[in-house]
Amino acid sequence: MKRRRVIRWMQWPLIVIAAFGLLYLILLIIQPYRYHEVLAEKHGRVVDAQTGEGLADVTVAVNYHFVYFTPFRSFSGCEHQKLVHTDAEGYYRVPDASADIDVTENLLKRMLPGYRYNYGFIPLFYKEGYGRPDDLRRYVKALKAGEEPPGVIRRNNLERNGLTFTIPDVALERLDPGADPLMAELYIVNANYLARDFGCFILAEDQSPEAKKVKEELKASVRNLICDLPPDMTLSDIARRLSFRECASGIGLSKIRERKGAEAPVTTGDMCESYQYVPNDQECQGLQFKRQPLKVINSREASQTERTAE
Numbered sequence: 038m039k040r041r042r043v044i045r046w047m048q049w050p051l052i053v054i055a056a057f058g059l060l061y062l063i064l065l066i067i068q069p070y071r072y073h074e075v076l077a078e079k080h081g082r083v084v085d086a087q088t089g090e091g092l093a094d095v096t097v098a099v100n101y102h103f104v105y106f107t108p109f110r111s112f113s114g115c116e117h118q119k120l121v122h123t124d125a126e127g128y129y130r131v132p133d134a135s136a137d138i139d140v141t142e143n144l145l146k147r148m149l150p151g152y153r154y155n156y157g158f159i160p161l162f163y164k165e166g167y168g169r170p171d172d173l174r175r176y177v178k179a180l181k182a183g184e185e186p187p188g189v190i191r192r193n194n195l196e197r198n199g200l201t202f203t204i205p206d207v208a209l210e211r212l213d214p215g216a217d218p219l220m221a222e223l224y225i226v227n228a229n230y231l232a233r234d235f236g237c238f239i240l241a242e243d244q245s246p247e248a249k250k251v252k253e254e255l256k257a258s259v260r261n262l263i264c265d266l267p268p269d270m271t272l273s274d275i276a277r278r279l280s281f282r283e284c285a286s287g288i289g290l291s292k293i294r295e296r297k298g299a300e301a302p303v304t305t306g307d308m309c310e311s312y313q314y315v316p317n318d319q320e321c322q323g324l325q326f327k328r329q330p331l332k333v334i335n336s337r338e339a340s341q342t343e344r345t346a347e
Contacts, residue, residue, distance in 0.1 A: 072140045074195060074202060075101065075156050079131040081204035083123050083162055085211070086170055091127020092209060096120060096251055098161040099131050100237045101138055106155075115237040116156065120247045131160075160204060161234050163251055165258055167209035168227040176226045180219060185275060186226050214262050221266055222276035228255040229279040256281040260312055268306025277303065284321035289314025 083095045101117040117137045123129045140156060162169065179186040195202040214224035232255040235248050259281055263272075272280070289311035290303065297307070 072156050074197075075158050076134045076138060076140070078133045078201040079160075079195070079204055080198070080201060081129055081131075081160075082127045082206045083129070083164075084127055084206055084208050086208040087211065091123070091125070092164055092167070093123055093125045093127065094164065095123040095127070095129070095167075095209070096163040097123065097129045097131065098163070098235055098237070098248070098251075099134075100159045100161065100234065101134055102157055102159065104155045104157070115243075118237045118245065118248065120245070159234070160207075161231065162207055162209060163231055163235065163255075164209060165254065166212055168212055168223075168231075170208060170210045172227065172230070173210060173212075173223060176223055176230075177219065180222055180226065180273065180275065183273070183275075186230070188230070215265070218270060218272070221262060221270075222272055224262060225259050225272070225276045225280050228259050229281065231255055232281070260309075263305050264309040264312070266305040268304060268309070270305045271302050272305065272308075277308070280308065285314050285316045286311040288316060288320060 079099070081097075083092045083097070084090060085092055097120070099119045100115055101119075102113060103116050104113040105111060117134055119131055119134060119137075121129050121131055138156070176186040195204060197203075212220065212224050212227070214221045232252040235251045235255075236244055237248065238244050263280060286308075290307060292314070293307050293311060294301065294303070
């Protein structure tokens with residue numbers, strides 16, 4: 038009798054444990070299907086906003102990010118990044134990312150009340166001298182108002198095609214930074230925001246060589262633009278702050294201002310001169326990080342490889 042009573046009391050804990058285990062298995066199975074749209078292979082095309090023709094050699098980055106909610110705080114970050122290039126007609130293909138991202142990570146913790154873990158992706162498009170028209174309109178509006186240009190949160194309306202998805206055509210507009218000071222500042226803001234998003238990961242050692250190369254190209258294009266502008270032109274505080282300032286040029290500009298006087302306006306000529314400053318051994322010391330290069334896949338080459346395999 039006593040033994041039966043003990044067994045009866047043990048039934049409920051065992052039922053709860055079994056139910057929790059069953060729920061865990063169900064969630065474990067459905068996670069890949071839940072995020073299939075985020076991780077699946079994607080196709081798309083980049084076109085010229087003026088002509089409608091495809092743009093070749095556009096660098097396309099897809100940043101896979103996560104948002105982690107807890108009862109105490111929430112945080113987000115970059116989980117993975119894929120970089121591809123458009124072919125001669127502007128088409129590209131982003132490979133499936135299921136093998137690169139574990140969507141079941143911390144699943145037990147995410148089952149607790151108040152905990153939530155979501156995944157998403159953001160596509161980015163870079164070709165020197167181009168920008169997305171919707172972004173450019175936002176930046177121009179903010180610059181005219183003397184405000185910080187807002188970041189852009191994109192909603193990805195994908196079209197399903199079997200097991201893959203198609204990103205609607207993306208138009209890029211050609212910029213003419215030499216047209217007037219506002220266009221020059223627009224170019225600087227667009228380049229800075231692109232470089233920031235291409236970085237994806239916070240730590241430098243987590244960024245791939247290809248992403249670093251894009252950031253260096255953007256920085257070089259902005260510096261070349263500033264040196265090509267009339268040397269007596271003055272940029273807004275926002276544009277100067279977003280013009281890829283770094284330690285060496287910052288010290289160089291400080292020395293120029295000491296020479297000219299603190300009240301003198303900072304001109305593009307001063308900024309260009311500051312880029313020539315070479316710091317000594319005690320200045321601007323930092324660590325260099327290395328990592329394995331991220332494979333860059335050309336969409337046309339990938340298609341040819343698949344046909345050969347078949």
